[in-house]
Amino acid sequence: xxxxxxxxxxxxxxxxxxxxxxxxxxxxxxxxSIGKDSSVLLHLAMKAFHPAKPPFPLxxxxxxxxxxxxxxFRDERVRELGLDLIVHVNExxxxxxxxxxxxxxxxxxxxxxxxxxxxxxSLHKIDCAIGGARRDEEKSRAKERVMSxxxxxxxxxxxxxxxxxxxxxxxxxNPGESxxxxxxxxxxxxxxxxxIRAESIPVVPLYFAAERPVVERDGQLIMADDERLEIxxxxxxxxxxxxxxTLGCYxxxxxxxxxxxxxxxxxxxxxxATNSERQGRIIDFDQAASMEKKxxxxxx
Amino acid sequence: xxxxxxxxxxxxxxxxxxGSVDDGKSTLIGRLLSDAHLIHDDQVMTLxxxxxxxxTVKGGIDFALLVDGLEAEREQGxxxxxxxxxxxxxxxxxxxxxxxxxxxxxxxxxxGASTASLAVILVDARKGILTQTRRHTFxxxxxxxxxxxxxxxxxDLVGFAEDTFREIETGYLQFTDNLDFExxxxxxxxxxxxxxVTGKSAQIPWFNGKCVLDFLETVQVDxxxxxxxxRLPVQWVCRPDxxxxxxxxxxxxxxxxxxxxxxxxxxxxxxxxQAIENEGEKLDEAVPGQAVMVTLADHVDVARGDVIRHAESxxxxxxxxxxxxxxxxxxxxxxxxxxHLKLASAAARASITDLKYAININTLEHVAAKTLELNDVxxxxxxxxxxxxxxxxxxxxxxxxxxxxxxxxxxxxxxxxIDFALRRALNLTKQKLSLDKEMRAEALGQKPAVLWFTGLSxxxxxxxxxxxxxxxxxxGRHTYMLDGDNVRHGLNRDLGFTDADRVENIxxxxxxxxxFVDAGMIVLVSAxxxxxxxxxxxxxxxxxxxxxEIHIDASLATCEARDPKGLYxxxxxxxxxxxxxxxxxxxxxxxxxxxxxxxxxxxEAAADxxxxxxxxx
Numbered sequence: 001x002x003x004x005x006x007x008x009x010x011x012x013x014x015x016x017x018x019x020x021x022x023x024x025x026x027x028x029x030x031x032x033s034i035g036k037d038s039s040v041l042l043h044l045a046m047k048a049f050h051p052a053k054p055p056f057p058l059x060x061x062x063x064x065x066x067x068x069x070x071x072x073f074r075d076e077r078v079r080e081l082g083l084d085l086i087v088h089v090n091e092x093x094x095x096x097x098x099x100x101x102x103x104x105x106x107x108x109x110x111x112x113x114x115x116x117x118x119x120x121x122s123l124h125k126i127d128c129a130i131g132g133a134r135r136d137e138e139k140s141r142a143k144e145r146v147m148s149x150x151x152x153x154x155x156x157x158x159x160x161x162x163x164x165x166x167x168x169x170x171x172x173x174n175p176g177e178s179x180x181x182x183x184x185x186x187x188x189x190x191x192x193x194x195x196i197r198a199e200s201i202p203v204v205p206l207y208f209a210a211e212r213p214v215v216e217r218d219g220q221l222i223m224a225d226d227e228r229l230e231i232x233x234x235x236x237x238x239x240x241x242x243x244x245x246t247l248g249c250y251x252x253x254x255x256x257x258x259x260x261x262x263x264x265x266x267x268x269x270x271x272x273a274t275n276s277e278r279q280g281r282i283i284d285f286d287q288a289a290s291m292e293k294k295x296x297x298x299x300x
Numbered sequence: 301x302x303x304x305x306x307x308x309x310x311x312x313x314x315x316x317x318x319g320s321v322d323d324g325k326s327t328l329i330g331r332l333l334s335d336a337h338l339i340h341d342d343q344v345m346t347l348x349x350x351x352x353x354x355x356t357v358k359g360g361i362d363f364a365l366l367v368d369g370l371e372a373e374r375e376q377g378x379x380x381x382x383x384x385x386x387x388x389x390x391x392x393x394x395x396x397x398x399x400x401x402x403x404x405x406x407x408x409x410x411x412g413a414s415t416a417s418l419a420v421i422l423v424d425a426r427k428g429i430l431t432q433t434r435r436h437t438f439x440x441x442x443x444x445x446x447x448x449x450x451x452x453x454x455x456d457l458v459g460f461a462e463d464t465f466r467e468i469e470t471g472y473l474q475f476t477d478n479l480d481f482e483x484x485x486x487x488x489x490x491x492x493x494x495x496x497v498t499g500k501s502a503q504i505p506w507f508n509g510k511c512v513l514d515f516l517e518t519v520q521v522d523x524x525x526x527x528x529x530x531r532l533p534v535q536w537v538c539r540p541d542x543x544x545x546x547x548x549x550x551x552x553x554x555x556x557x558x559x560x561x562x563x564x565x566x567x568x569x570x571x572x573x574q575a576i577e578n579e580g581e582k583l584d585e586a587v588p589g590q591a592v593m594v595t596l597a598d599h600v601d602v603a604r605g606d607v608i609r610h611a612e613s614x615x616x617x618x619x620x621x622x623x624x625x626x627x628x629x630x631x632x633x634x635x636x637x638x639x640h641l642k643l644a645s646a647a648a649r650a651s652i653t654d655l656k657y658a659i660n661i662n663t664l665e666h667v668a669a670k671t672l673e674l675n676d677v678x679x680x681x682x683x684x685x686x687x688x689x690x691x692x693x694x695x696x697x698x699x700x701x702x703x704x705x706x707x708x709x710x711x712x713x714x715x716x717x718i719d720f721a722l723r724r725a726l727n728l729t730k731q732k733l734s735l736d737k738e739m740r741a742e743a744l745g746q747k748p749a750v751l752w753f754t755g756l757s758x759x760x761x762x763x764x765x766x767x768x769x770x771x772x773x774x775x776g777r778h779t780y781m782l783d784g785d786n787v788r789h790g791l792n793r794d795l796g797f798t799d800a801d802r803v804e805n806i807x808x809x810x811x812x813x814x815x816f817v818d819a820g821m822i823v824l825v826s827a828x829x830x831x832x833x834x835x836x837x838x839x840x841x842x843x844x845x846x847x848x849e850i851h852i853d854a855s856l857a858t859c860e861a862r863d864p865k866g867l868y869x870x871x872x873x874x875x876x877x878x879x880x881x882x883x884x885x886x887x888x889x890x891x892x893x894x895x896x897x898x899x900x901x902x903x904e905a906a907a908d909x910x911x912x913x914x915x916x917x
Binding site: 003006016023048049050052135163165170185188191 | 384386388407539549
């Protein structure tokens with residue numbers, strides 16, 4: 001019997017999960033964060049329901065600190081595909097002047113991402129939020145379920161997770177409770193890139209090396225994406241050939257020096273990489289178990 | 301999908317590792333990842349740091365910490381959940397389910413095994429085959445894993461002695477001889493030092509087989525499948541416009557092709573596959589595991605939960621099955637209680653009607669059981685509330701596996717593997733009656749109903765029910781009273797007060813009440829009936845609108861002060877076990893048709909509220 005390749009297996013599994021979500025929940029939403037994993041997720045959702053459109057809207061939790069190119073890319077994709085997009089900003093956090101520069105990475109992420117996400121889920125009465133997180137990203141993610149239950153306060157209890165067997169996903173929740181669904185759970189970073197290449201999926205150009213204005217700060221290269229990034233005494237904005245392995249809020253996302261200007265070069269570089277992709281995420285550095293803490297509190 | 305990328309051509313192997321903490325399971329995985337250069341530098345940095353803080357390897361890197369993710373596990377030095385690890389080599393992609401070995405984590409191992417096609421079982425060369433080795437092997441077998449790699453670890457501690465290895469290998473092959481594995485392979489290793497992990501060890505020249513990684517990269521696990529024809533459990537019906545009608549699902553069992561004759565289960569309509577599509581691209585075939593959208597040649601009724609299957613390869617359809625069940629919840633399984641069932645994409649209600657025997661997973665002996673506790677494995681008969689299509693798990697796991705979900709908490713409480721359909725219900729044809737329920741009710745000139753009085757002992761259920769009964773009789777209604785205490789003197793005198801017996805008590809009362817409703821009567825049931833799920837079961841037996849749940853809600857203090865039968869006093873003294881409100885829980889109704897505050901409402905007034913409820917209907 002002919003069998004499926006690694007990527008075909010992963011694709012089928014993800015499509016299966018997306019269809020279970022669509023069939024089982026009343027108000028699902030696809031968390032669209034504009035990064036490469038979201039791009040793959042969106043592509044899979046388009047496939048899963050073709051010729052129909054995905055039967056759920058996209059949700060982008062906008063911290064207002066995303067790279068300009070990300071927002072332009074987002075709007076372009078949504079227009080092309082003819083999908084519904086909900087953009088949610090924590091207006092209260094904005095009024096309080098929360099920013100990644102003044103408030104620090106932890107507070108900013110907590111208020112503008114975690115809190116904002118909870119607001120959006122409650123506001124729109126979402127019973128399932130589909131996300132692009134992968135188990136290979138981080139150790140506490142390695143144990144998270146594909147259908148990951150959240151209590152009425154959006155909290156995650158790693159010690160009381162529902163057993164998840166075969167491909168029989170338990171999609172039942174009581175009112176106010178919800179599920180975070182992770183169709184890409186079993187994908188690795190290299191799978192994501194291989195799939196993007198095989199399927200010619202559009203991604204934000206920031207993933208490819210180009211000359212960009214950066215400052216070096218605490219050993220990390222931060223892109224001067226707009227005037228809000230204050231240049232401190234002794235710092236200079238230089239133009240360097242850089243790219244990003246992961247995308248988030250620009251002051252919190254470090255660039256890497258790279259010549260990988262196309263997908264083949266990015267894949268070659270990822271293969272040879274000696275650091276994991278989340279190293280560019282400044283918020284993850286506190287301590288090894290910090291992701292588990294954040295997730296218990298409702299972070300994606 | 302275009303398979304241009306080199307790594308996209310590779311297959312994927314999902315395997316499970318099992319063994320106790322001390323066997324070096326996590327160390328083996330850590331070593332595999334590390335020696336295959338699959339660990340990033342920043343991960344090694346964190347690992348070195350963690351090894352100093354939590355590590356158990358003096359002065360060295362503790363590879364187990366790579367795998368043990370959650371904080372609690374790192375602190376306790378054990379693996380309590382299933383962790384999934386991913387790595388790729390030039391030849392294959394791998395998904396490793398790393399599961400704990402202790403008996404109290406059987407459910408985690410079962411979870412990891414459910415998606416694996418190979419089991420790596422570790423034993424300590426110094427200890428040989430232990431009870432736990434047999435347990436792990438049995439669970440792998442139970443979940444249908446057909447290939448085993450036995451890693452005889454810590455060979456360095458027995459001086460790499462061939463005799464020791466051969467003795468363990470021979471003993472293990474004997475043990476697995478009557479469990480139908482397709483392949484069982486043993487390899488001597490030292491995970492700590494890396495012997496025979498990613499390369500052949502110079503310390504073990506007498507071993508001619510493959511090292512662990514080499515074996516994992518080359519073992520064939522797909523051969524020998526194809527025990528059934530193709531099945532497509534329908535997940536989602538796609539109707540974007542009037543023209544297109546597609547059925548989405550993941551193929552199982554065998555290859556499905558356009559033109560294949562198919563039958564729709566469980567209803568039995570027959571047609572052909574018109575086309576198989578993936579994003580509009582027409583496919584020549586779909587292989588097992590592939591998610592597709594199919595269209596059918598004829599317009600037949602198909603909904604989520606149905607199965608499109610090869611016409612020449614029959615499936616079983618039944619509402620009763622025998623299955624192996626693994627219990628996964630701290631709340632015990634009680635025969636007769638209803639659960640949600642999920643089987644492929646089908647949903648139903650299910651209850652375990654007969655617990656035939658539990659299996660001691662250490663000795664494989666059959667033992668009698670009345671309930672199932674966490675981690676128990678048993679052979680059971682189950683009854684569904686509708687006919688469901690399925691295959692035996694050993695023939696097609698995708699259409700033979702199910703989960704059971706608690707109806708209150710929505711937790712996944714059980715996992716099952718179907719052995720076969722029970723034909724009993726089919727042989728027992730229902731006698732066709734010439735008088736039906738409506739005719740009987742009409743003859744009595746009333747609408748039949750069940751008034752179900754629930755509440756604590758001493759709340760006044762029977763008192764109120766008696767008054768209602770008398771008033772209905774005066775109004776010319778035909779009634780019957782089923783009092784919990786009285787029924788226990790006759791029909792239910794074989795039952796005690798354990799949770800299991802309470803469930804059976806209520807099930808029998810509910811069935812009897814249903815018979816009276818069939819006879820056109822108004823039945824008053826007065827029973828503590830402490831469990832919500834049991835009252836829901838009673839409700840489900842009846843037609844909508846026939847069941848009235850009446851909560852006689854008195855506080856425990858009030859009931860205890862009244863104590864008409866002196867039971868509370870005895871319960872407080874410990875003379876009565878499992879007494880509701882004292883040593884056994886009462887679950888109040890969430891949405892009763894009527895709640896009467898019995899602390900402030902006199903019985904006469906309460907009875908009038910019940911009559912008003914009936915009159916309103």
